[in-house]
Structure formats: structure tokens, C-alpha cells
Amino acid sequence: MAKSSETSNSDSHQHDSNMNGLDLEKQEGEFLTTYDEICDTFDDMGLKENLLRGIYAYGIEKPSAIQQKGIVPFCKGLDVIQQAQSGTGKTATFCSGILQQLNEELTQCQALVLAPTRELAQQIEKVMRALGDHLNVKVHSCVGGTVVREDQRILSAGVHAGTPGCF
Numbered sequence: 001m002a003k004s005s006e007t008s009n010s011d012s013h014q015h016d017s018n019m020n021g022l023d024l025e026k027q028e029g030e031f032l033t034t035y036d037e038i039c040d041t042f043d044d045m046g047l048k049e050n051l052l053r054g055i056y057a058y059g060i061e062k063p064s065a066i067q068q069k070g071i072v073p074f075c076k077g078l079d080v081i082q083q084a085q086s087g088t089g090k091t092a093t094f095c096s097g098i099l100q101q102l103n104e105e106l107t108q109c110q111a112l113v114l115a116p117t118r119e120l121a122q123q124i125e126k127v128m129r130a131l132g133d134h135l136n137v138k139v140h141s142c143v144g145g146t147v148v149r150e151d152q153r154i155l156s157a158g159v160h161a162g163t164p165g166c167f
């Protein structure tokens with residue numbers, strides 16, 4: 001069983017809408033966490049070169065507060081509980097962690113992301129694809145309202161990660 005890490009951002013009162021809801025400066029120091037390491041650049045996280053390229057190409061340069069604490073423990077295989085306001089970068093945190101851990105040589109599903117709605121599943125798939133754009137990974141979301149045979153075809157051909165949404 002992996003050790004667990006809780007990464008939580010309790011700084012709700014200082015949040016504003018700058019930078020898509022991210023306020024990197026004001027969120028500092030307001031965490032409940034059992035994991036104390038902070039990595040304030042993506043370059044220092046020990047990520048794959050091609051994942052870094054995807055992250056920067058996605059348009060994010062400096063990790064948000066939750067990313068500074070959440071990505072590295074995720075990459076180390078710890079069980080991570082992330083808690084932060086909407087729009088603070090949680091999706092990119094766990095997507096980066098998953099992409100870092102995927103074995104690109106192995107065309108088998110190695111990660112499942114469960115989402116409560118089909119829209120969210122598809123949104124996560126989009127982020128995963130974008131961040132993994134320079135990696136050799138295939139991602140697919142299986143959601144209701146789409147052609148099941150097409151899902152079967154794609155899954156049979158092999159994917160690395162999937163996001164089953166709400167059916």
C-alpha cells in the first residue's frame with residue numbers, strides 16, 4: 001500500500017479570478033498537508049522531458065499552489081488526496097502525475113480516472129491529451145451518448161489511460 005499524502009488548499013477567502021481563477025501569490029502558505037515539499041517550478045519536478053514540453057505548450061509556466069505540492073508525491077506513487085477550490089489546477093496536477101507514471105511502451109490501460117459527469121470526463125480527457133501531446137500515449141473517455149462500438153474499437157486497439165464518465 002502506498003503511503004498517503006494529503007494536499008489541501010484551504011485558502012478560499014483570498015481567491016480571485018486572475019489567471020483563470022489561479023492566484024499563485026496569494027495561495028502560498030495556506031495549506032493543510034502531510035507532505036511538506038514544495039516544488040515551485042515544473043523543471044524541478046523531475047518530469048519527463050516530453051511531459052514538460054506538453055505542460056509548457058499547454059500554456060502554463062509556473063505551477064499553481066496545488067501543483068507545487070501535488071504533482072511530485074503523485075509521481076512518487078503516493079496516494080494523494082487533493083482538495084482545492086474549483087479552477088486551481090487540480091486536473092492538470094493529477095493528469096501530470098498520471099502521464100509521468102505511464103509506460104509509453106506498454107499499450108495497456110494503466111490509469112482510470114473516474115468522473116461524475118460525462119462533460120467532466122471529456123474535459124479531463126482533453127487536458128490529458130494536451131499535456132501528453134509530446135508523449136506516445138493514447139487516452140480515451142468512455143461516456144454515455146456516444147457509439148459503444150467505437151469505444152470498443154478504440155479500447156481494443158489499446159489505450160494507456162481512460163476516463164470513464166457517468167453513463
Ligand SMILES: Nc1ncnc2c1ncn2[C@@H]1O[C@H](COP(=O)(O)OP(=O)(O)OP(=O)(O)O)[C@@H](O)[C@H]1O
Binds near residue numbers: 021090
Ligand atoms: N499552473 C497554471 N498556471 C496557469 N493556468 C493554469 C495552471 N494550471 C491550470 N491552469 C488553468 O486553469 C484553469 C483551471 O484548471 P483546472 O481545470 O486544472 O482546475 P481544477 O482545480 O481541476 O478545476 P475544477 O475543480 O473545476 O475541475 C484551466 O484553464 C487551466 O488551463
